Amino acid sequence: MLPERIYLLGMPGSGKTTLAKQLGREINYHFSDLDELIVHKERHTINEIFEINGEDYFRKIEQEMLFHTTTFSRTVIALGGGTPCFFDNIQVIKNHGFSIYLDVPLEIIANRVSKEYNTRPLLNVKPEEMLLQITEKYNQRITFYKQAHLTISGANLSVQDIIQWLSYVDKK
Numbered sequence: 035m036l037p038e039r040i041y042l043l044g045m046p047g048s049g050k051t052t053l054a055k056q057l058g059r060e061i062n063y064h065f066s067d068l069d070e071l072i073v074h075k076e077r078h079t080i081n082e083i084f085e086i087n088g089e090d091y092f093r094k095i096e097q098e099m100l101f102h103t104t105t106f107s108r109t110v111i112a113l114g115g116g117t118p119c120f121f122d123n124i125q126v127i128k129n130h131g132f133s134i135y136l137d138v139p140l141e142i143i144a145n146r147v148s149k150e151y152n153t154r155p156l157l158n159v160k161p162e163e164m165l166l167q168i169t170e171k172y173n174q175r176i177t178f179y180k181q182a183h184l185t186i187s188g189a190n191l192s193v194q195d196i197i198q199w200l201s202y203v204d205k206k
Contacts, residue, residue, distance in 0.1 A: 036061060036204060038107050039131030043182060045172055046115040047146035048136040049191055054112035056193035061200075064109040068117060071099045080114075093120045104130040115171070118178040128183065132203070134196065135182035139189055144168045 040057065042050040051067050058065035069080055072095055076083055083092050096114060100123055103111050111131070118124040118133075127133050147168065148161035179185075184203060186195055 036063075036108075036200065037132040038109070039103065040110045040200075041103075041113055041127045041131050041133045041182075042110065042136060043113045043118050043127070043133060043179060044115065044136035044138065045140075045143050045168065045175070045179075047143040047168075048115075048138040050112040050115075050136060053136065053191065053193055053196060054110045057196055058110040060193055060197060061110075062108075064106065065112075066103060066106060066109050067112045068096065068099055068103065069112075069114050071102065072096060075099065097121050097123060097126075100126055116175065118181070119175050124178050124181050128181065132200075133182035133184070134199075135179045135185045136191055137179070137185050137187040138191065140168050140172055141165060142189055 040054075040063070042054045042057075044050055054067070055065045057063070072083070072092075073079060076095060078086065080092070083095070093116075096117055097120065100113075100117060103109070104126065113127070118127060124133075144165040144167075148164040184199055186199055188195065
C-alpha cells in the first residue's frame, strides 16, 4: 500500500515538479507543489518574496506550508530545493510521508537551470557560472537529501523509475 504523502526532493532542476505531476496521474494521487502553495498564500512570486521580505521570512512560510501538507491525503508533493535543509523540515517530511531524493548529475541540473536564468532567487548567476553555483548548493544540501527514505539516481529519471522503486518498497 502506498503512503498517504510522497515527497520528492532534490536540487532545483532535478525534475521534482514534472515527475510529481506525472507520478500523481499514474498512481491516481493529487499533486501539490510547495512553491505554488507559498505563492498562492503570499500572493507574490518566490523571487518577489525573497526581494521584499528576505530568505528568513521565506523559509518560515515554507515551513508553515510544509506543515500544511502533512494533512494532505493521497498526494505527491514537489518540494523546493532547500525545503529539507532548514529547521527540522527533513524530519517533518520523513515522519509524515515517504521521501524520495531525485539524484540527477550536477552538469544536467546546471544546464537545465541556466535556461531559466534569473528565475530562481538563490541561483541568480550567469549561465557560465551555474555549475559552480549548483555545486556549492549541492555540497550544502546533500547531507539533508541523503536522509530521504529512497534515493533514485540518473540523468533522465522517469515516472516509471519512481513507480518501479515504489512497488519494490511497497513489497518490503
